[in-house]
Amino acid sequence: MFSSNWLLVVLVTFLVTPLSRGQLTPSFSPSATLSPSSSPSALLDAGEPSASASASATAPPNPDRNKYFHEPGGDDLLHHYDARFFQRIVTDEERKDTLRHLIRAYFLTFEYLGLETWIAHGTLLAWYWNGKILPWDWDLDTQVTDQGLKLLAKHYNQTYYDYEEGDGQSKRRYYLDVNPWAWQRDRGDGANIIDARFISVDNGLFVDITGLSEVYPDTEPGIIMCKNNHRYRLRDIFPLRHTYFEGVKAKVPFSYVPILTEEYSDAALVRTEFQEHRWDANSREWLKIPKDQDVVKEEGGSKRGVSMKDDGAYA
Structure with missing residues (x-):
């Protein structure tokens, strides 16, 4: 859990000049309809493990058995789809169109829910260059606080959201799903490093959502990390900067340049x-x-x- 000072820090924000504004005004209407497969007992209770999850946690590591999110395959293309909604590999044009609307709907959804989230990893690198998704990318990455993750699990797990761009196209639907292993804040057996997903129901492309937690507050105070061992100082993430990504309001970490160079090298910011x-x-x-x-x-x-x-x- 974050220190009490964190709550004060996140109230301060800085403005980054918008790099890309959309030309269309979206009409967004969350349906907030529970999936037929979900039930209150299936939701996380403020981050605590269920009895079945606790039993699984004591068993010998078995990533294949414990893994919650599944993909239709493990190659460079198939592992970017959620298996439950996968039908076929989409064309490049479909991929670009899906990802653009996916991230727009994601930020509009979180704004509607009043939950804080920000761009991470390769998506942050894309934002750095021109505020748009990299044309060769296949998925999207965002982060939330551990408290935000608990709120997602407790109140919004397994809900659907409808999005209409206003360009004459039909409504698009998205599914917000929290991993039942999200309560586990260390890497574990490595099968569940993704804490939640925001998924296109049309084809299975998704936003990967990971939570950041102060896992070792006694020995490493002020250090927050995800379950894939990406580590940050609180002051590198907060206060978040306000910006735009694919034409909608978004947020990025405060020290985004050091974060990017640490993860991708200096060359990633200058190589053309x-x-x-x-x-x-x-x-x-x-x-x-x-x-x-x-x-x-x-x-x-x-x-x-x-x-x-x-x-x-x-x-």
């Missing part, structure tokens, strides 16, 4: 060719490199462009 895309400073967009232009000239020689993934700076 990644994943067969080149940064265009005039349009402030990542543009696909034509097949006949995929060789980068450097200091009298040439070499094929190297992706961010190759040097550890991949979103």
